[in-house]
Amino acid sequence: MSTRHKLTNKDISEQYIDIELWLMPSDFIGAFAYWVTAQNPNKGILEVKPSLLAFKDSIVPAFKNDLLPEKFTYDRLQEYVNDKAFEKIPEILALNEMKPDYIDLGALARNVFYMILREYITQS
Numbered sequence: 001m002s003t004r005h006k007l008t009n010k011d012i013s014e015q016y017i018d019i020e021l022w023l024m025p026s027d028f029i030g031a032f033a034y035w036v037t038a039q040n041p042n043k044g045i046l047e048v049k050p051s052l053l054a055f056k057d058s059i060v061p062a063f064k065n066d067l068l069p070e071k072f073t074y075d076r077l078q079e080y081v082n083d084k085a086f087e088k089i090p091e092i093l094a095l096n097e098m099k100p101d102y103i104d105l106g107a108l109a110r111n112v113f114y115m116i117l118r119e120y121i122t123q124s
Helices: 011-015 025-038 049-062 074-080 081-088 089-098 107-121
Strands: 020-023 071-075
Touching: 011 089, 011 107, 020 025, 020 074, 020 107, 025 049, 025 107, 049 074, 074 107, 081 089, 081 107, 089 107
Parallel strands: none
Antiparallel strands: 020 071
């Protein structure tokens, strides 16, 4: 695959739709931790542990053995990382209900999804 493009989300969606990724739970957790922290609109450090643990619990069943890489496709990754999946996890939904401001779960899911893909594309 050519990497002569900028790897925007659009580039990835158009040119890597048939990608096969070998991922570990840490790939999901790392991207989630990065973006939930980066998207925190409130002052101070956000307590991310509850949402991280809940996200991990939702991801681990996707792995036959969570100590070994598992094959994911673009579509399979999207099954686990999307706004609807995030809304079903109370600890993540709570991020959308924070005050005075909230974390947009659609943006969070999109950022996590594309970070996982971008990391795999650039590091493979």
